[in-house]
């Protein structure tokens with residue numbers, strides 16, 4: 001049988017979450033710091049540990065069948081790959097930032113200025129769309145210190161908490177793109193069946209992350225009111241309790257409005273609410 005290859009980041013921001021996702025899919029593999037390639041013992045898959053910049057090209061060229069990488073890297077490398085699944089981690093934004101005390105107040109004032117970045121392709125396209133002609137200074141890291149060193153008037157870099165900008169006396173000025181980790185592949189792969197199997201496993205893990213399993217007790221008289229508040233995968237399971245007139249309701253609740261729903265359920269008569277994490281939801 002053919003063995004698939006998936007490329008993930010060797011070390012850095014996406015490594016841990018990528019490994020965790022694959023492990024949660026039930027894949028068994030060793031994850032030594034020195035491993036560059038690791039076979040999966042219970043699925044026809046090998047994991048390649050790479051610099052994230054190389055991942056889109058490896059997938060485009062068919063060296064890897066799949067990859068996990070930030071959208072920012074895909075856009076910057078301008079490769080042709082298919083987005084198979086958004087993964088919900090590595091969320092950040094690419095922003096232009098300027099020193100706190102700068103005279104630059106509007107986007108038009110970037111004309112004729114210099115902007116340091118590790119993303120010259122994305123920034124170049126953005127400036128063109130905005131009809132700005134600026135001097136893009138491509139550097140390979142520590143972008144935030146360049147205005148302080150007199151290397152540039154502004155920067156364009158990834159931001160999540162904003163802590164790095166703040167500690168370097170910079171403020172966000174314009175949003176260029178938002179990004180998260182995505183699963184990428186190549187159109188027309190000959191291993192479509194195996195790829196689909198892996199995507200379904202990944203989706204079942206992602207679905208489970210967004211929901212909680214809830215068991216609650218309620219008097220039969222209040223059962224309909226409680227059921228009306230439950231979304232559930234299908235209708236909830238209702239199990240009679242030893243105590244006459246009471247039932248246990250088993251259901252699945254989305255994480256996003258969890259606490260609102262729990263307080264509504266309590267008001268409707270739910271008691272003894274037990275909440276459990278879900279490992280996988282297979283549709």
Ligand SMILES: Nc1ncnc2c1ncn2[C@@H]1O[C@H](COP(=O)(O)OP(=O)(O)OP(=O)(O)O)[C@@H](O)[C@H]1O
Pocket residue numbers: 009010011012013014050051052053069070071072073090091092158159160161179180181
């Ligand atoms: N502050 C952040 N918060 C959340 N996600 C981030 C942040 N910074 C970067 N990312 C995402 O994580 C990806 C990897 O970031 P990292 O800093 O590890 O890259 P790198 O230094 O280029 O790593 P490599 O050594 O693999 O080339 C980025 O391309 C981006 O998609």
Ligand SMILES: O=P(O)(O)OC[C@H]1O[C@H](OP(=O)(O)OP(=O)(O)O)[C@H](O)[C@@H]1O
Pocket residue numbers: 013141142144157158159160161162163164165
């Ligand atoms: O808004 P914040 O939460 O402060 O995050 C932003 C920082 O994170 C990224 O760098 P990272 O820490 O990954 O280091 P790197 O420059 O070595 O890639 C990015 O290049 C910023 O410097």
Ligand SMILES: [Mg+2]
Pocket residue numbers: 051052053
């Ligand atoms: Mg990189």
